[in-house]
Amino acid sequence: MSELRWNPLLGEWVVTATHRQERTFLPPADFCPLCPTAPGGFPTEVPDPDYDIVVFENRFPSFRSAPEPPCVESREFSPVRPAQGICEVILYAPRHSSTLAQEPVEQIYKLVMVWIDRFRELGALEFVDYVFIFENKGEAIGVTLHHPHGQIYGYPFIPPKISRELEQSRAHREQTAHCLICDIKADEVRDGRRIITENRSFVGYIPFFARWPYEVHIVSARHLQALTDLEDREQKDLASILKSLLAAYDRLFALSFPYMMVIHQRPTDGLPYDYYHLHIEFYPPMRSANRLKYLAGSESGAGLFINDTLAEQRAAELRALITPVRWS
Amino acid sequence: MEKRKVLLEDGRYLIYYTFEENISPPATDASDQQGEPPQAEEDLHE
Numbered sequence: 001m002s003e004l005r006w007n008p009l010l011g012e013w014v015v016t017a018t019h020r021q022e023r024t025f026l027p028p029a030d031f032c033p034l035c036p037t038a039p040g041g042f043p044t045e046v047p048d049p050d051y052d053i054v055v056f057e058n059r060f061p062s063f064r065s066a067p068e069p070p071c072v073e074s075r076e077f078s079p080v081r082p083a084q085g086i087c088e089v090i091l092y093a094p095r096h097s098s099t100l101a102q103e104p105v106e107q108i109y110k111l112v113m114v115w116i117d118r119f120r121e122l123g124a125l126e127f128v129d130y131v132f133i134f135e136n137k138g139e140a141i142g143v144t145l146h147h148p149h150g151q152i153y154g155y156p157f158i159p160p161k162i163s164r165e166l167e168q169s170r171a172h173r174e175q176t177a178h179c180l181i182c183d184i185k186a187d188e189v190r191d192g193r194r195i196i197t198e199n200r201s202f203v204g205y206i207p208f209f210a211r212w213p214y215e216v217h218i219v220s221a222r223h224l225q226a227l228t229d230l231e232d233r234e235q236k237d238l239a240s241i242l243k244s245l246l247a248a249y250d251r252l253f254a255l256s257f258p259y260m261m262v263i264h265q266r267p268t269d270g271l272p273y274d275y276y277h278l279h280i281e282f283y284p285p286m287r288s289a290n291r292l293k294y295l296a297g298s299e300s301g302a303g304l305f306i307n308d309t310l311a312e313q314r315a316a317e318l319r320a321l322i323t324p325v326r327w328s
Numbered sequence: 329m330e331k332r333k334v335l336l337e338d339g340r341y342l343i344y345y346t347f348e349e350n351i352s353p354p355a356t357d358a359s360d361q362q363g364e365p366p367q368a369e370e371d372l373h374e
Contacts, residue, residue, distance in 0.1 A: 047336075052344075052345060052346055053345040054342065054344055055343045055345070056340060110329070110345070113347075117329070327354070
């Protein structure tokens with residue numbers, strides 16, 4: 001059962017999805033439900049004995065295309081509505097012990113192409129107003145399956161954080177006739193101290209206002225609104241810069257670096273968003289080799305992040321670990 | 329890229345994506361600075 005419950009205090013929806021309590025939790029490697037089904041082996045989510053990249057509807061979704069009615073009645077101070085939407089899982093590779101960082105850059109390019117296809121297909125659905133592509137990586141983030149994978153949510157509304165970015169971007173456009181993210185990016189490039197890596201199509205930096213010690217934003221050089229706007233050369237450049245950053249993350253503490261990766265694009269509700277700008281944000285929870293950053297009282301209770309580090313110092317650490325990306 | 333959509337027994341869909349064997353590297357040009365520190369702001373934005 002899942003439904004949307006309205007929080008009038010914050011003016012935003014909460015998803016109640018009780019069935020997700022039953023989802024598979026850290027199974028042993030030889031019982032991974034995301035590996036291909038071996039001949040004579042137990043059936044996994046993927047019936048074929050091999051695959052390149054696979055997408056499927058989540059067995060434990062927060063949103064469904066044909067949701068059940070809510071289990072409670074909608075009232076004045078407790079509005080509720082069906083959780084209509086889409087939840088997909090995207091398998092990056094058949095190799096169980098791999099990670100996106102360990103995959104060849106060509107495989108990351110394939111993933112970019114699949115992201116584009118999913119954005120186009122899900123965004124065309126009448127009940128999807130926002131396509132949210134993301135990855136939770138590592139047990140520190142709460143991952144329940146280690147097989148390399150990401151997720152895609154098709155939300156029936158524009159989620160709160162995106163709404164706020166859109167509002168700030170729209171206001172900046174009205175005040176200055178400029179794109180806010182273009183201006184931030186130009187300022188970061190001009191300053192240079194927080195730049196991590198770049199190529200002709202993308203630049204990656206720890207923003208001046210980073211909430212997380214190793215937070216990185218990857219921003220398109222051209223003023224684009226969605227992955228579907230990327231030309232083929234830019235898609236390959238995106239794969240290159242992702243590989244470059246992820247490899248540096250893994251070198252940082254000589255471990256498979258946990259992170260949340262989120263792709264911020266324009267909504268798909270049919271309205272114009274030419275003032276917005278495509279970018280990818282990484283939120284790693286580690287603040288040192290053996291310490292995690294928690295969302296504690298100030299962050300969770302007041303919405304105010306406290307970052308114990310200086311973006312300029314952390315950027316210098318990551319920048320020193322960047323190495324050239326090799327295409328075969 | 330090709331996609332093959334199949335319906336699972338429980339009604340969910342699954343899509344297999346397949347790709348060309350050989351993927352060419354991105355075309356290079358003089359402004360490509362992958363992995364290097366920034367050089368010129370003008371190269372990066374409109």
